[in-house]
Amino acid sequence: MKSTIERCAKLLLFILAALAFETRCPGGVEAAAAASNSIPLKVLILSGAGTHDWRATDSFLRQLMLDSGRFDVRVSEVPSGITASALASFDLVIDDYNGPRLGSAAEKALEEFVKSGKGLLVTREALGSFAGKRVWPEFVGMTKVSWPANATELGDAPFRLFELKTLHPEHPVIRGLKDKLRTGDQPRHEFALQTKAVILATTDNNEPILFVSNYGKGRVFCTALGHDLGAMQEKAFITTFLRGAEWAASGKVTLPNEIGLPEPSTNGLRVLVVNGGHDHEASFYSLFDGYNDIGWVPVTDSKLAFQEDIRPKYDVLIFYDFTRDLDEKGKKNLRDFVESGKGIVVLHHGILSQQKWPWWYEDVVGGLYRLERKGGIPNSTVKYGEEHLITPAGNHPITTGIGPFHVSDETYKGLYISPNVKPLLYTDNATSDHTVAWIGPCTTSRVVFIQLGHGHTEFRHPSYRALVHNSILWTGGKLN
Numbered sequence: 482m483k484s485t486i487e488r489c490a491k492l493l494l495f496i497l498a499a500l501a502f503e504t505r506c507p508g509g510v511e512a513a514a515a516a517s518n519s520i521p522l523k524v525l526i527l528s529g530a531g532t533h534d535w536r537a538t539d540s541f542l543r544q545l546m547l548d549s550g551r552f553d554v555r556v557s558e559v560p561s562g563i564t565a566s567a568l569a570s571f572d573l574v575i576d577d578y579n580g581p582r583l584g585s586a587a588e589k590a591l592e593e594f595v596k597s598g599k600g601l602l603v604t605r606e607a608l609g610s611f612a613g614k615r616v617w618p619e620f621v622g623m624t625k626v627s628w629p630a631n632a633t634e635l636g637d638a639p640f641r642l643f644e645l646k647t648l649h650p651e652h653p654v655i656r657g658l659k660d661k662l663r664t665g666d667q668p669r670h671e672f673a674l675q676t677k678a679v680i681l682a683t684t685d686n687n688e689p690i691l692f693v694s695n696y697g698k699g700r701v702f703c704t705a706l707g708h709d710l711g712a713m714q715e716k717a718f719i720t721t722f723l724r725g726a727e728w729a730a731s732g733k734v735t736l737p738n739e740i741g742l743p744e745p746s747t748n749g750l751r752v753l754v755v756n757g758g759h760d761h762e763a764s765f766y767s768l769f770d771g772y773n774d775i776g777w778v779p780v781t782d783s784k785l786a787f788q789e790d791i792r793p794k795y796d797v798l799i800f801y802d803f804t805r806d807l808d809e810k811g812k813k814n815l816r817d818f819v820e821s822g823k824g825i826v827v828l829h830h831g832i833l834s835q836q837k838w839p840w841w842y843e844d845v846v847g848g849l850y851r852l853e854r855k856g857g858i859p860n861s862t863v864k865y866g867e868e869h870l871i872t873p874a875g876n877h878p879i880t881t882g883i884g885p886f887h888v889s890d891e892t893y894k895g896l897y898i899s900p901n902v903k904p905l906l907y908t909d910n911a912t913s914d915h916t917v918a919w920i921g922p923c924t925t926s927r928v929v930f931i932q933l934g935h936g937h938t939e940f941r942h943p944s945y946r947a948l949v950h951n952s953i954l955w956t957g958g959k960l961n
C-alpha cells in the first residue's frame with residue numbers, strides 16, 4: 482500500500498530492466514513447434530565480433546531457433562577456437578561473425594565440416610565481413626560471394642519496404658512459401674555472386690538476398706536480410722532464416738511456410754486483469770508476458786469490467802484493484818462470473834476490495850484487509866520492505882516445484898481470514914499474518930489469494946512468477 486514519490490526514479494530503472502528481461506524470454510513459436518521433428522538439429526552460432534549489436538542479435542536468433550522446436554543451439558563468442566572435434570556433434574554452423582580472420586586451423590575446421598556434408602548459414606552480418614578483412618579463398622568457395630577489391634564495409638542499403646521476389650519454387654526453402662513476403666530492412670547489396678550460387682530470392686530491384694550453394698557434400702545458405710533486431714522480427718526474415726537453417730542442416734524443410742514471433746496458443750486461457758483504485762508499479766504487468774498457455778492479457782478497472790456479462794469472454798480474472806463499491810449491475814455480473822465455475826486470482830492489495838460486501842470477502846476470497854477497527858477487533862496493519870522466508874504449506878499443484886524462497890515485500894497483519902481457507906504459503910515474518918497465500922472457500926469457482934506482490938522485487942522473482950502463473954492455470958482448470 483505504501484507509495485512514495487522518491488522511489489519512483491529508481492523503480493523506473495527496475496521496471497525497464499524487468500521489461501528487458503521479458504523481451505528475452507518469449508514463449509514457443511507454436512506454429513513452428515507443431516512442425517518440429519523429433520530430434521532437434523544441433524546448431525553452433527559463431528559470434529563475438531561485428532559492426533552490429535551481436536550480443537542482442539545472437540541472443541535473439543538463438544531464442545528464435547529454440548522456440549521453433551526444431552533446433553538445439555549453442556553460441557561461440559570465441560570462434561577462432563573451433564576445431565574439427567568441437568564441430569563434430571553439430572549439424573549446422575551459423576556464421577554471424579564479423580571480426581578478424583579466424584586463423585588457418587579454425588578456417589580449415591569449418592571448411593572440412595561443411596565439405597563432409599554438414600550445413601553453413603551465413604548471415605547478413607557475416608556477408609559484410611567479406612568486404613576485406615576476413616575473406617579467405619575457401620570462404621569464397623563455400624559461399625560464392627565476392628566483394629570489389631577496394632571494398633571495406635559496403636553493402637548497407639538504405640532502409641526501405643519491399644517484397645521478396647522468389648525464384649526456384651521447387652527448392653525446399655522456397656516450396657510452399659507465401660507469395661510476396663513483405664519486409665522492412667537494409668539488405669546487404671553490392672556484392673558479387675559466382676554463377677554456381679543459386680539465387681532463391683531477390684529484392685524488387687533484382688538484388689540477390691537469399692542464395693544457396695553446395696560445397697563438397699555440404700549445403701550453404703546465405704541471407705542478406707536481417708540488418709538489426711527490428712528487421713529480424715519481420716516474418717520474411719524469420720521464415721526464410723529458419724527454413725534456410727533447416728535445409729542447410731538437413732537437406733529438408735518441415736517448418737511452416739510462414740513463421741512469426743511467438744504468440745500465445747490459440748486455446749490458451751483468456752485472462753482479464755482488473756485494476757483501479759490503488760497505485761502500483763507498471764512492472765506488475767510483466768507477470769503476464771511470455772506464456773504460451775495464456776492469451777494476451779487485457780487490463781481494465783472494476784467499474785468498466787463488470788458493466789457487461791463477461792462470462793463468455795474470460796476464463797480467469799486477476800484482481801489487483803481496490804474497488805470501494807460496485808453498483809448493482811456490476812455486482813450481478815461479478816457474481817454471475819463467480820457462480821459460473823471460472824477462475825479468480827486476488828493479488829496483494831486486491832484483498833482491500835469490497836469492504837461492504839461480505840459475500841465477496843467471506844464466501845469467495847475468504848479474506849479482507851480490515852480498514853477500520855470494528856467492535857473489539859483492531860484494523861489490519863501494513864509494513865513496507867519486510868523480509869520474508871516463504872515456505873509452502875503442503876502439497877498443492879500451485880506450489881509444486883516451488884521451494885522455500887526469500888523476498889522483501891510489504892506485509893499485512895490482522896486480516897480477516899475465513900476458517901474455510903486452505904493455506905498455500907506461510908511466512909516467518911512476525912509483522913505479517915502467518916498464512917500469506919490460500920485457496921478461497923468459494924464453492925463454485927476456484928479462487929486463490931496471494932498476499933505478496935507489492936513491487937518489482939516480487940514481480941521479477943521466479944518463485945513469485947511461477948506462483949501467479951500456476952494460480953492462473955489452476956483456477957482456470959488447466960493444472961490439476
Ligand SMILES: [Zn+2]
Pocket residue numbers: 482483829830891934935
Ligand atoms: Zn502494496
